[in-house]
Every structure is written in C-alpha cells, then in structure tokens.
Amino acid sequence: MIYLHYFAGLKEAAGKAEEELAWESGTASDVLQWVKTSYPQFDFSAVQIAVNEEYVLESEPVHPGDHVAFIPPVSGG
C-alpha cells in the first residue's frame, strides 16, 4: 500500500485529497501513470512528484508505506 496526496486543481479533479493504492514495487513514474489514467481530465504536464515530502525524479523507486504527492505548479507567497 502507498498513500497518494492531491492538491489544488488536481484535488478538485480527483474529488479527493488522498487515497491509498495497493503497491508492491515500482517507480514514481509508474505511480504517475496510474494517476494520469485515473484522472485524465487533469493536465499533468507541469506536475512534480514528491516522495515522503521531498521532490524526486520520476525514476525514483517507490516502496510500500511511502507517501507520494503530486505537486502542481506552486503559487504561494
């Protein structure tokens, strides 16, 4: 199991802030692919991925228990 976190426009597109996904092994890219397929109405082209609260490359391995967050372009400040 891994924990997915959605924010801003993606949270609205998904209709939820968090969900769990059954998971044995794979990369951040694999998780992204699953989310893209689940929420095709959202444009992921500028989304960054964070695993356990740090930005990662898509090649980063994701392990059961990890928190994977999809970070649309930030606009704080």
Next chain:
Amino acid sequence: MIYLHYFAGLKEAAGKAEEELAWESGTASDVLQWVKTSYPQFDFSAVQIAVNEEYVLESEPVHPGDHVAFIPPVSGG
C-alpha cells in the same frame, strides 16, 4: 540678526547648540568663515550648510532672520 545651529561634534566644539549673530547681508560662505574663526578646533572640511532647512551652496545669500545650520557628515539610520 541670523540664527546659527550646531550639531554633533560641532555642537560640542562650540559648547552650544545655537547662537545669534548680528547680520545685515552676505552669503553662506561669509557665515561659515565667521564660524570657522570662532571654533578653530573643529575641522569644517566636510561640513554642509543649510539655510532655512535646505542645503545650499556657499554662494547662497543669507538674510536677516534666516536660520543657518552647519551639517557635519550625517550618520543616521
């Protein structure tokens, strides 16, 4: 009569913050010369002159009733 104003090191050299000087006509340069002669222990090389609260050139005329201030290098902030 004109009103002379001294500050910081010049005030300490003069032993006073203000004094009056009998005056009919002349320039800021003439007033400066009088003050230099009166307080020779102070180095006036970097002093600016203000007449009625505005910086002036030494050629500025000074009239009876004017306030003439001698402004050592400022160090506010």
Next chain:
Amino acid sequence: MGAELKPFHVTEEPLDGAPYMDYVTHPGAGAVTLFAGTVREWTNGKRTMYLKYEAYVPMAEKKLAQIGDGIMEKWPGSRVAIVHRIGELAISDIAVIIAVSSPHRRAAYEANEYAIEQIKKVVPIWKKEIWEDGEEWIGDQAYKPEGGKG
C-alpha cells in the same frame, strides 16, 4: 506567542509581524527586514473578492526550514523566520511574513528577497483567486473547475 513561536510555520491563523521581528532580533543584528505579502484587490484589471490558499503542510514547513538553513549558510550571522497563512484570505490580509536579521543591511534585504523567490518556486502552497465571475488556481494549472474562466 513568544516562547511558542515556530520559525517555519504554515497556519490558518491571521498573521502579525511583530513576534517574528522580535524572534530574529538579537545583539549581533544591525538590520531587520520584514516582508509581508498582502492580498491585492486588483490584478490586471480583474477584481479579486478573496483568495484561498492550500498547502501540503508538513512538506511546506520542511521546505521553509530548508530555505532558512540556506539563508543562514549564504549570509552568516542571519536569523530567519517564515510563516505562511492558508485558508480564506480577504483583501489586505497578510498571506506570508518573512523576517530576516543580519549584521548589515544589504544582507538583510537580499536574504529576504531570496526567501520569497524560493517560496514561489519550491514550497508546496497553492493560491486560488476568486473573482466575481469565477475562480482559478494560480500557476498555469490546466484543470478548470466549473464556473472558472481562466
């Protein structure tokens, strides 16, 4: 707030600069800069009714602390505190406060501006603008909620 002040904080509470200025002031400081980002009513001819900020709170606080660490390394002798508000903000409300102290003034200005630039790049916080006739998440996000114009 005094003893309880968190120097890198994301909160729903209204912000006040004073405790952050006090927090960074110390005998080695000759300059303190405070930046407050406030909600502006008009942007490009469009009237904002209010803003809504959302954050990935634990990661945002971690990133704010990393920005603070970076500043203390780049500008030795500096102290930093950053707080960002989330939730609904009205016109003139403060969204973010950055307090920096430094021995000399140039560093205090530079480090403060560096902080806001980094916040806008890496801290997971999002702003939605709500106008009279629609709303939009800012930052080129492609999903348009219903009623939005963008």
Next chain:
Amino acid sequence: MGAELKPFHVTEEPLDGAPYMDYVTHPGAGAVTLFAGTVREWTNGKRTMYLKYEAYVPMAEKKLAQIGDGIMEKWPGSRVAIVHRIGELAISDIAVIIAVSSPHRRAAYEANEYAIEQIKKVVPIWKKEIWEDGEEWIGDQAYKPEGGKG
C-alpha cells in the same frame, strides 16, 4: 497611534513597526516591506555600550518627507512611512523604521533600500558610538571630544 501617526517622524520614543505597517497597507498593495535598523553590539571588534542619536529635527522630518515623495514618484502606487528615534539607544533598540507598500514586491524591496540609502546621505541625524573606553561621532567628523579615541 492610529489616527495620530506622523508618517515622517523623528522622536525620542521607542519604536514599534506595527503601526507603520498598518499605515502603509491598503487594498492596492501586494507587498509591504519593513526595515528596522537595530543597535548592534559589536562593530569591527569593538563593543558598543550604547548609541546616542541627535537630529536637526524640523529639517530631518522635511528630508524624510522628501524621500517619501521621491519614492511615490519613482515607484507609483507605493506608500511610505519613516520614523527615526533620537536620544540614547541600547543594544537591539530600533533606531529607524522604514515601511513601504507597493502593488508588487520588487518595488517594495527596492524603494525601501533606496530610503535607507538616502537617509544615510541627506537626513541631518548624527550617531555617537559609546564604547567602554571612549566615544565618537560617526561620519568622519574631525573634532574629537575628550576621552574619545577614534
């Protein structure tokens, strides 16, 4: 202070940034910068006991207002307030506060730094540093009071 706040002020009272931030904040502002110049304990290896500031008050307030006018002209949409304290100041006391608001943040930083640079050039205010073993008016003044070292 509210209604009574003088935006360009020289005073013997301790300074507090909050009323100046409030004064410059308005619906057109997106950024507020506050600068506080504080009394630093150590300068070039010398320990300051306290500072004494003196001003030509009416001219200083006039010059501060002129700096404010210059900012509002150079950075349209800005609001400015500047207050300088005089008299004896202890370590960490605030000597000067500059508050600037602007529609956008770059102008708020730039205008604030412009203000402190102008203050240090043209506003008739003088600082005397008092150390354990002497004292000196700062600013290359040639007269050395007795007991001074410089």
